[in-house]
Amino acid sequence: MLDKLKDLYHLQKQARELQSRLALERVEGVSRDGSFHVALDGNQEVVSVSVSETANLSREAVEQNSKEAFADALSKLKNLLASKMREMM
Secondary structure, eight states: OHHHHHHHHHHHHHHHHHHHHHHTOEEEEEOTTSOEEEEEETTSOEEEEEEOTTSOOOHHHHHHHHHHHHHHHHHHHHHHHHHHHHHHO
């Protein structure tokens, strides 16, 4: 029983360390036309959003481009997280 508690503590400690390391990671997603950029940290928090001055700012364009940039950033972050998990194993 004590060994299982030690294992659990060790796993929790590893998870906290990984989370703190991931918080330092950053990925940037870009819309297809390059006008929107979204940066996420390793904890899936939005760090920044930027819009090109030359972007078409119609409502539809803003919605589509922001969605594309966020999806791109999230995809890159998932790949990064998977890579970090493989390194741990």
